């Protein structure tokens with residue numbers, strides 16, 4: 001018994017996933033995360049329903065199970081089927097000047113959801129969060145929020161249904177009232193249980209979770225949703241954000257509010273291999289949206305962890321290990337063509353395709369995405385940022 005317990009503890013120790021840390025000595029065990037967090041797996045029936053309800057092909061991130069977990073997603077789809085709309089809520093903590101591909105994943109997906117369901121979207125820039133956790137100055141954090149807003153806008157959001165806000169600029173009024181309502185439902189012991197705060201943590205950390213919680217409630221945005229207190233909220237995010245929304249869902253009924261629904265993604269792995277999400281501090285662990293084609297080529301060729309064999313002879317004989325191969329993993333996120341991906345799976349997996357060939361394919365695919373983003377980002381003006389961030393009604397947001 002003693003021994004069994006110990007093994008379990010060690011296994012538990014090898015994987016840490018919370019909003020501030022994602023690390024693991026092995027590949028992240030997503031099944032275990034689903035169990036631990038208490039969310040549900042997304043399955044083919046959801047993909048089929050989305051396809052039928054929106055009358056368009058499901059996004060590649062849905063087809064490939066990049067968004068793999070959910071909470072109450074069925075209820076959103078049921079409501080939508082009855083003719084009720086909902087709104088989307090996502091966000092970003094602006095901790096770095098430029099984004100990497102992993103940062104784009106939730107925004108690309110949210111853009112698709114917005115277009116497919118024709119619904120409004122609120123995007124929270126938690127500039128306050130990054131002052132609290134990353135020791136950025138208030139001024140620097142605000143500057144980064146505005147820079148990041150440009151990258152977000154470059155993903156193609158529709159200004160007639162998208163409100164982007166920074167916490168430092170927007171928190172107050174009805175939003176703040178909801179923060180206090182939420183905070184009054186959560187004890188110190190409870191946040192310690194959910195987030196693992198200790199007595200050494202600054203009090204700003206303890207008081208932050210309501211800030212990320214309340215955009216889940218329509219009444220936090222009177223300029224958008226006044227009189228629509230029952231409007232449902234769907235949050236697309238990476239699964240490390242789940243603790244915030246577990247807390248939110250826990251308190252919602254006590255406040256007479258709907259629980260937000262969630263649709264949650266895998267982490268986009270580092271070039272070096274799949275043991276966690278990419279670290280913004282190691283420039284060689286990720287492809288940035290500011291990387292040149294030459295950077296992309298170098299990084300993929302030099303750092304992308306390969307499941308190919310060590311000699312051509314062995315590779316032809318045994319084939320590549322697709323389970324650990326980063327070029328294949330990245331292509332499964334970003335290569336749109338299902339047939340081509342299947343072709344690569346069989347050819348590379350059997351050893352007929354070589355590592356150099358799959359890497360070349362990946363370089364082409366990523367270069368195109370990054371180039372497209374660069375062009376879109378360059379076209380984003382200060383006036384456009386102001387337009388997205390203006391506190392304004394959006395009369396056509398459901399059309």
Ligand code: TRP
Pocket residue numbers: 019089090091092093094124125126129212235236237238241
């Ligand atoms: N905490 C998130 C981050 O550090 C930012 C964020 C705020 C967010 N609200 C969100 C992310 C809602 C997803 C959904 O990046």
